[in-house]
Amino acid sequence: MIKLFKKLSAVICAGAIACSMLAFNTFAETKRCLVNDNAISSSDASEIEDILNKASDKQGIEFMALYINDSSMSDSQVSAIARSYVNKFTDGAVMINNAGTRYTYVAFSGKAKSKITDKETSKIVDNYVNKKFKNSDNVGAAEAFTKGVKRYMSLLNISPLVIAIGVGCFLVFFLITYFSVRAKYKFHEKPNTGAYLEGGDLNYEVMEDVFVSEHTSRTSISSSSSGGGGGGHSGGGGGHY
């Protein structure tokens, strides 16, 4: 019964994706900016096309933006569409926005996928793109998308936390080297007085060890189990605004 249910779900999902793809085929297509049913104005679309063309030339990544307005489409369907488009490119970056559900998803392939982490993808969606979509600024969102990708693709993209770790390591290495060398150069030789003790030992007149008392204590050993972490680099991420 469970096996049958799983098979049925897979068929339905595949069908949904196929329908979505079909739906996009009815879009008013431009090269990089695809629009479904006037989700955005044609002037916005034209501007976005320019922005994406320029960014693609500069960054060496194939940018694409898809705009839909379908409140019945689920987030997973939206993300499936984005992934299907981005996989067409060797080095791609695709943004899809569903105004109907106020959901944005970005997907990467190739070098963008290997360079940009999941956390950074979320930052692109939340801090760059959705901030513009909140204000209905579609053009601004596309520009922010290209800027976000540029920032996290940069070799000099070093977060403040990483810099802090670097500074911390600098201080640790510096201080250990400085003080350990200084300690080596300090004079701290002590003479061995035992060498002057006749016979090497004392003559003992009293040598007593008397047992006084004994006590025993116990402590419980707490068992700990570590939970496994999950997640992997999926090459995409999304969020609502």
Next chain:
Amino acid sequence: MPVLEYKCPNCGGGLELNPVNQKMKCPFCLSEFEQAEIEKIFAEQEQAKFNTDGAEEEEKARKDAEFSGSTNIYRCQSCGAEIMADDTTAATFCLYCHNPVVLSARCSGELRPSRLVPFMTTKEQAISNYQAWCGKKWFVPKDFKAITTAEKISGVYIPFWLADCSVDGMVHAEGKKIRTWTSGNYRYTETRIYDVARKAKGMFRGIPADGSSKAEDGLMDALEPFDYSQLKEFSMNYLSGFLAEKYDVDRKDVFPRIKARVDENTEAVIRNTMHYDSVRVLEKNIVIEKTDWEYVMMPVWFMTYKYLDQNYYFAMNGETGKVTGILPLAKGKLFWVSFLVGMIGFILGIIGGGLFL
């Protein structure tokens, strides 16, 4: 002040003790003489002088004594120069003709050491050991390692007090034996407490403490041990060719150092008989019942180096060749090396942080 100068019977040059074979050597004609031989020749010469020039010598000596009086001035018998000596100097060199001289008054009576360990290493060995010792130290200033600095090393007889102490020690302590084991979900700890008592007597022989306020105590302690089997009856021959100091720190002033060492070592020896996981001393009483003293001289190759207004020292045991010293540190060089290492750490931190965060 009367001075002794041991002259070569062949050429009249000033004789110096050769540490290699313990003979008196003339650095000019390279003749060597046994010490007993030289003492005999010297005694004969002194006697002959007294007989023939007795009256003149007496008058000269009187004038000399008047001139020097209670001052530290001596007259070099080779070149006639008058040199001011330190209060504690017992043997030195004339600054003008480098003739070795022994200030015999500083080594007579109460100030006469009973024995000394003669130099058994040469200046060349001292320089070689010095260069081996500081050559490996990367942060020592270059000047310190230079041969011109090494050549300032001087052989000095340092005055030492040797103390024979009979000690009576008592320690009362609490000892604990701890045993742990695991059973089921519990860790058990068993502690057994013992009352520990020790009383012992012992004898420490020949604990050295330097009797010179000029010598760094810690440095002299670090040169130990000296081989006492090489102690010889004192003779001024041995001082010729080296510097020597008489003591200016009395036995009563060095006693606290001796006592501290005896106390520490006696307690350590007693504690070694207490085989417990932890020992807490409740009461201790270590008494030095009797101390016998001996005033001796020990050979030390010594050098002082000034760096940034602070004195640093090198010392080598003139008998065994053991080296020690207080090294100057080129802080500028150390800072830059540490900075470089820090930068490597910085890069590693950036790479590690970038990879794992």
